[in-house]
Amino acid sequence: MSTLSARPVEDYTAKDYKSDLKPIWCPGCGDFGVVQAIYRALANVGRPPHEIAFISGIGCSSRIPGYTTAYGFNSVHGRSLPIAQGIKLANPDLLVLCAGGDGDGFSIGGGHVAHAIRRNIDITYIVMDNQIYGLTKGQLSPTSRRGLATVSSAHGAMESPVNPLLYVLGYGAEFVAQGTPADMNGLAKIIEEGIRYPGFAFINVQSPCVTYGQEDQMLKAQKATLQTLESLSHNPADRLAAMDLAQAYGEKLYTGVFFRHAKPGPTFERLARERQDAQRSTVKSRADVLNVFRLKKP
Amino acid sequence: MSTLSARPVEDYTAKDYKSDLKPIWCPGCGDFGVVQAIYRALANVGRPPHEIAFISGIGCSSRIPGYTTAYGFNSVHGRSLPIAQGIKLANPDLLVLCAGGDGDGFSIGGGHVAHAIRRNIDITYIVMDNQIYGLTKGQLSPTSRRGLATVSSAHGAMESPVNPLLYVLGYGAEFVAQGTPADMNGLAKIIEEGIRYPGFAFINVQSPCVTYGQEDQMLKAQKATLQTLESLSHNPADRLAAMDLAQAYGEKLYTGVFFRHAKPGPTFERLARERQDAQRSTVKSRADVLNVFRLKKP
């Protein structure tokens, strides 16, 4: 997030970010907790809603922008990141959030993640990873475990799941974290940290699907098994250690910050602004662009 | 490659795989070496050309199937892997090769790589990585170095390059290697090994673009700088060590096998065949599928 608004932080509370739209998630869906955590994180950061753009794809989870008072964009399946990048580049002063499901982000949208990361555009990307396709009623998702039987895999999944944490670390993401609504305080905190991180931030959220998910993915089971990375005294500046821990995705539920770059690199939009500033002086008005077509006697 | 043809290996020589089409690559293009290495690898493996399907996307490099006698498919930009997977699943007895450029594979096609790998379909995928868009005349490619000025980046690239080797290792690829036509023997050998590996094999080839590439990427420079992984006594069964070495992509030119899984996992097509075999006995003819619609008195 590049600039904080002039308005003092204490002016905002979580409910300033809650819209009037009634969520149509199933009762008990993990996404209720995620949106609450987002309200809290935003209130702590304190940007006014109209300076926030919140983009999602399609899925149960992707309904989330509509439940906030920010400018929302519930776009098309898998394309939240390209759209979010366009928004941030068009207006770097905005706080840009991006969210969606595991399918949205790592199946159909999987080709965009690496590029958002290598550009290091300052967007906070929250994946509500429920290891299933919720909205389309229970098909395999890319994070579904091997062997899982679903409506689309009656005889069990034959592929290995993707590992979102390891992937984004491999892509060079500078901020990588995992949370769960089973630990609301922790979740709100890492979302806030992600937003405050001056560059692309990736947050995987283990948000259970109570309708199509597995027993061991529910909040109750999560509460019993989760381990905070803090409690493991993980050093979030250590990328290799982060990768090592990330390998356990799907087996162990670690929450907290896996990786936070000690020296944040330049964002694309900062470099773009520098370039604009450097080049602007060479022209006076937009019409000057036509000069290249002018024939001059040699 | 699942089955070797009955025909004895010594029957084939490199020229059996060379077609009559005259390559229209620029004189000196690295891809000439790559296709030669492929001829040699195929001759060593010894499958008859008509049992080979060779799929590519679009790009200078993607012209390569047409220069072989195999069944070729010069498809559309970035989609060679989905097509190749369909071919292999439709007929697992074929030897399926896939090839293309760095842009084809890691920009527009980047979303398909992880999924081909997590399915572990037995395809050998060769990327001719010249760090540039050759066919479209010299734009930035995803592997272009930061700061590079090209026709599409007059003022220099503002993003970090992708790291194909690290990405595919993160995706769980079981065979990962790098070669260069600067070492023809080495290149032919790893392609042969990739083909023989019973699962998805990824081979990155540093194939210079003599028209739009940089001086330090040319064969001559490569010859001077390349280091074989063998000479470093790297243990290809060690995935973490492979990842560590892969981090040097773009700085050091390592050739050879980064990673070869000691215990190859099951391929998707093998699991599919097992499933077919298990299920086939439940029906007699295709018309049986209609039984589900039949109403029976309860």
Next chain:
Amino acid sequence: MLAGLYVGREVPPPAESVDVATTNPLSPGIAMNTDLVIGMAGSGGDGIVSAGESLLTAAALEGYHGVLTKSFGPQIRGGESSFRLRVCTAKVLSPGGSLDLAVALNWEDFLKFGAELPVGGQTTVIYDSNTNVAPDRIPLVGVTPAEVIPVPIEQIARETGGSDRAKNTVVLGLMSGWLGIGRQEVIAGIRKRLAKKGEEIIERAEKAFHAGLEFAEQHPLKTDRLMAEPSAPTAKFVVDGNDLCAAAAIVAGCDFFGGYPITPSSEIMHFLGREIWKYGGTMLQAEDEIAGVGAVVGASFAGKKAMTATSGPGMSLKTEMLGLASIAELPLVCVNVQRGGPSTGIPTKGEQSDLFQAAFSAHGDVIRPVLAPVSAEDMFPVTIEAFNLAEQYQTPVIILSDQEVGQRKETAEPIDAAAIRIIERQKPTAKELEHYVRFRFTETGISPISHPGMKGGNYLASGIEHNEHGAPTANGEMHSRMNDKRLRKFDPLKQRRDLFIVDGHADAPLGLISWGSTAGIAIEAFHLALTQGLRVKLLVPRLLYPVSEQVYQEFFASIARGLVVEQNHQSQLFRLLRMFVDVPRGIEQLAKSGSNPITPAEVADRLRQISLALQREKHQQPSEG
């Protein structure tokens, strides 16, 4: 030839029954119903849809015909839910018009369906008296139903079934009683469904059912709703469009399916994910629609019959690959189960607004056949035909289904797969393989096609323009000849009359045209209009593109006025026809955006108006001689 029910002039006889009562043979003097529409709504947990399915199954087992459509709110769980069931003594093709019986478990949910559950002056309205609304105060504005009956549904459910989850069973009892359908069958069905849950649960359910039945017997309706005996009770299938499409693909020889889930098409993938392995095939849930159809292109190149299925957004993503299949001349079938558009639109409701896209989304000069089934049952012959056309013409073929056809359940005549003709792609002969030329210029424009594994057939497939051998070319003349080959090869397809339903007097001045899921409505309206004495004829294309100029020209020859009925905003078929055919000026359009119901009565009304205008016009013309 298209195997199926409504080929050429073999249109089923008019459903005489429509809104017409017959007499009760048991107690003469009491009219018995031959055609009833029941609608029911409640919240997601109420088991609405399973009640509808029980009723349809029971009716089908007794030899009735039926169509069951389901409609839901956007919630995955706990939202509003409804069904519409039409039961008929003869074949029906549409979900019908206004409801005869409306059941509201609660008013809030019922009202959400608006025009999808239309209550009229002839409707009997049943509602749960726990809603605390007086019968003369029910929240339906502007209608006075024939009868309004509060029933303590929840109370009965609790008292007999032991929980409010038995509400749907109570309603089944009510329906069974009032309609006289399925006493045995519903109970048997319940028993089967609950078999695993133990005798106690089954007993409670039976009690709930009987309590409903009893209530119905004790409260006879003002308007009697007893169903007459079915006209010719035969063994039936119960099918839904998506499942039947998948099954037909297997019968057609499909060995590969690649796709990505999307409402309302996913059931096709689910079905094949369960079944295709048994027949030696493979189902791939791909990472996206591009990869799904990409794998299908690959499987086809490898020599197999292959299919993908999706809905609007997925179609948009598949555009490039479909273009590749066209120029590489590779067979494949692509099903678009249409929903409301544009963009994500309305995923759960049907629409026929992707016709322009089906015909024209590819860049460059391309023709690819587009077929549309007129009912769930029709999915079988249409899917078989799609595979046949794909293989015969080496082309992608699009099936334009929609949510209505794809997700509704229908009774169907038993399908005889043996009667189906399957077409295989033309492979090169041994002689042709000696000097194989993949894209040889032939008289038909169709060149024998080899596949990997075939010795001597090796060639380069590509999306780049190529010469006869498959070698890339940028030569204008070759490009022109290849375009010509790829377009001309479809000429014989345009001569296929069996892909059209044509009915009515050849010289009728009034024409009615419709397609896909609205065609059933139009066919019923056509028969209604005939019974009302209109001189009308009917045309329903199952081949939408390429446009068969001749079929239409012949049809239009006698036509002065008419109507094109379709479920979209822009009258897409009407516009498409104009491109290739001289459509008479008097042809009007009845076109509504998705999920705005079109009913047979409405279409028939409109035809009557048009006919009146035509007569007025004639009279105004100065008489000759």
Next chain:
Amino acid sequence: MLAGLYVGREVPPPAESVDVATTNPLSPGIAMNTDLVIGMAGSGGDGIVSAGESLLTAAALEGYHGVLTKSFGPQIRGGESSFRLRVCTAKVLSPGGSLDLAVALNWEDFLKFGAELPVGGQTTVIYDSNTNVAPDRIPLVGVTPAEVIPVPIEQIARETGGSDRAKNTVVLGLMSGWLGIGRQEVIAGIRKRLAKKGEEIIERAEKAFHAGLEFAEQHPLKTDRLMAEPSAPTAKFVVDGNDLCAAAAIVAGCDFFGGYPITPSSEIMHFLGREIWKYGGTMLQAEDEIAGVGAVVGASFAGKKAMTATSGPGMSLKTEMLGLASIAELPLVCVNVQRGGPSTGIPTKGEQSDLFQAAFSAHGDVIRPVLAPVSAEDMFPVTIEAFNLAEQYQTPVIILSDQEVGQRKETAEPIDAAAIRIIERQKPTAKELEHYVRFRFTETGISPISHPGMKGGNYLASGIEHNEHGAPTANGEMHSRMNDKRLRKFDPLKQRRDLFIVDGHADAPLGLISWGSTAGIAIEAFHLALTQGLRVKLLVPRLLYPVSEQVYQEFFASIARGLVVEQNHQSQLFRLLRMFVDVPRGIEQLAKSGSNPITPAEVADRLRQISLALQREKHQQPSEG
């Protein structure tokens, strides 16, 4: 209003000069040329294109008009390469017909261009004598050129320029001599270009040039090729379509470009990658076309004017996002520089076969405006207009350019950017922001649009059907009203007459219609036909979709016969018009697949034939009275 050259009836006067010679004022009696076409081919390393550009620049500096098209083989380096340059004393709109002067550096490469470099009976053929072919044995079958002159080009190049790389400079000397153009300017240009290479290199080049010049002077041509003075020499711009499109975008206020390289559109991205930063904008080379247009959708949502550019395969991939922009009512401009299709097709050659796609690729009921420039110069007003329409109607707008227009170089009148009218999107007023309703039903269908950062304007954009507030809905009636809003808002656009070039007698019975890159050819043919006495009128739409029924109806009112000229296989404009307009039966089609040249003379011939048929028909009709 569309700022530009050919608005309404303001068609430039007939290029009287076409194929007509004037007299040499200096030596009366010697005819001087007003219009010449030069074609030259060789291998990639020969500097063919740079020679063409030098010649065009030199001619432009002297006040001539010109069009330079380039054509290449598929090789990146070392393949065949050619240019066609038309130089004229008055404005020209097309690359013309047969060559007046043909230059072959070697025959193999020359022949590869076939009909693109047409040699006829009036052509003077110059070739390198090192090809060892006798003048009466040159490998051009079926033509006898006016004159054939072997020139030891390579030899002269080596002797004077010191290497065969000077061959193109020798040819420049020859042309300069024979045409009497650019002695000073070519040399000055060479000097400028080689400034950094040192005096020695420059000197050699000058020598080579003079040697060519000298050869020309010593070998006067049988058919004199001296150019007459330009009619009204004014300062000129030299533009190419892609660059000018990019520049126009900047003038229009474009602040964001997102795209992915693809031939023949990449120059637009290259230009903006160099320039856009200066104006505070950003260029993003995205990972693919979907991401490119996705970022553009985002930038537009953020309140900025934004553009993407691509060619056929990229258009296919952008389909879904364009649909999203339509339903979310977000402005954006998408340029399709068309090439030969389908699929990868012929990347380096132009075609006009993506019209169907431009109009109809989206799923659902969608209208999005499609514009086409008729020349490189025309790219300026058309691009400005595209941004204006996008912002005004809150819609994606497609510009259908093609390789021909996009990559050719032309002389153009100096552009006065100040005269351009720029339209901004309608933003909500302070009052409207008090209770902001994003998709409010307004009379025009256009609702004021806010963007992030605007306090009180917060709303939810989506591809899901929504109500006025942007909240998702599955309600059929709302869907219908929203469809209506989104389609109806384009009604005023269909009234815009200034988006059409109309010329000729209002009551002419003969009509000529063309669009895009072939329009220039048609316009020239139109003037040719007029000079030949035909009663013909002309219509060139720059707005292709939605189809303006009224403009065409008026045009067709007097028309009995006519011709639609376009560069595709299926007569796509002709078919598109039929959907909405009653196209007279006598309208024929001249449609050729890409890279099969269409010439003004050919079009005029065809018009003449049609006119004759029309006259015959009239005479056969029984006379009245």
